[in-house]
Amino acid sequence: LLHRLDLKNIPLRCTGKFTGHYWEQVELPDFVRDGLLFCPGNTAPLKSLRRQKVVVCVHSLAFRYLPEAYSRLFRTVYNQLMPKIFRHARAVITVSESEKKYIGEHFPGAKAPVVAVQNGGISAAFRESLVLSQSQKSAADSPYLLFVGSFSRVKNLENVLTALHLLHRDFPKLTLRVVGAKARSFNDLSTKIDEQLRPKIVFEGQINDTVAMIKLYQNAAALVFPSFYEASPLPPIEAMSCGCPVVASDIPSLRERCGNTAEYCRPESPESIATAIAAILSDAQFAEHLRQNGLARAAEFSWERCARETLAVFRNVLSTD
Structure with a gap:
């Protein structure tokens, strides 16, 4: 990583034989x-x-x-x-x-x-790729939600999956794409998923291609980010920069980060998550309102x-x- 940094005024030097806490403390x-x-x-x-x-x-x-x-x-x-x-x-x-x-x-x-x-907010490289990708934006074949995070309980993927089940009747074509988390099978999750929903959930794994990530944000119906705990996360700002509406936990740090430009939910309640998602899916005018306000909000972070x-x-x- 150090060799990839193009720094003009800061000399870099690697030192030590160890890594982690031992390197830090000793x-x-x-x-x-x-x-x-x-x-x-x-x-x-x-x-x-x-x-x-x-x-x-x-x-x-x-x-x-x-x-x-x-x-x-x-x-x-x-x-x-x-x-x-x-x-x-x-x-x-x-x-x-x-x-x-x-x-x-x-x-x-x-x-x-x-x-x-x-x-x-977004990095300079992300911003450059975003400008280039504007002309390539295209509507998705079917609406999908985007989840960016790990399988950690803090990120609350299990309640997102339960919310997807609750939404299935009213939005039968809705799918979920999971970025960042890796699953060998659905058995990696403690939540039991109906067989009919399994084809609607795609585990994308880790995506390091900025253009591919931007495309996922741009074409998503919403980023679903109902973490139980966050400090100052990047995905909601990335999503807003790409014109993607955000569903976020109603917790202080996300209120501080997203302001009035997200639809909030109670992270402990799959029903609340589903209701927030449905508010965006069922009201195109409201979704556009979140998109426009989100673009302005994302620009505030530097x-x-x-x-x-x-x-x-x-x-x-x-x-x-």
């Missing part, structure tokens, strides 16, 4: 002994926290809200590291105001200042703004003793 502190250390992946080396200026980006506290979705080892590591990060880091960046609030609730004794810097706000945190930390 090798990284010996390589970086002074200056400011930015750790963008939720954790930081404990040795560095005590001897130099460290800024950490904490993306999510999902392991606290939905512990059953994570392994015991994962929870143990994070429950040990997080209190020390919030006690010793010079600053903590998180990706939304709602996540900042959660941090305050779970770590009330935190000494590190917490700054919310909202994630950006990775340049995210970078500038992050840089401001670095400068503030460097200017203090």
Whole structure:
């Protein structure tokens, strides 16, 4: 990945023999002994926290809200590291105001200042491909819903499948395409799916082709994104950028991300998910309203703004003793 980055002002160097937490906790502190250390992946080396200026980006506290979705080892590591990060880091960046609030609730004794810097929107490469694909947009042969995510319980695919079953009578041609999650068979899911619905569910797997992903967004009747927990997700913004209506969980982080440009549902209720989807499928004018408002909403998010706000945190930390 490092060799693919075309950076003009930032020298890159690979160091160490190991990976993962061992590299972070053992090798990284010996390589970086002074200056400011930015750790963008939720954790930081404990040795560095005590001897130099460290800024950490904490993306999510999902392991606290939905512990059953994570392994015991994962929870143990994070429950040990997080209190020390919030006690010793010079600053903590998180990706939304709602996540900042959660941090305050779970770590009330935190000494590190917490700054919310909202994630950006689509990348420059995505934007370029989107412009080129506008002339290639075509109507799908039959309406389909798009789900972008994993099989993690946090992403709530099982309730989406149940909602599809509820919609089948009124929308018999409706199908579901699942991107990102891989299934060897329907037995990988605990939800029992009627035999008649199985041909209507397509597991696309991981899609790395930007143009192919844009086409899926553009031709979908809606992106269904009813996660139980999110911090500052990208798929709703990608969908809006492509003119795809969004059905999203009525949770604070998605309200913050999508504003009034999504149709909201209760993630724990397949009936609520189905009702939100039906509102879009049965009302072309409402669907167009979501498309137009979504395009405007997506344009509000910028990775340049995210970078500038992050840089401001670095400068503030460097200017203090």
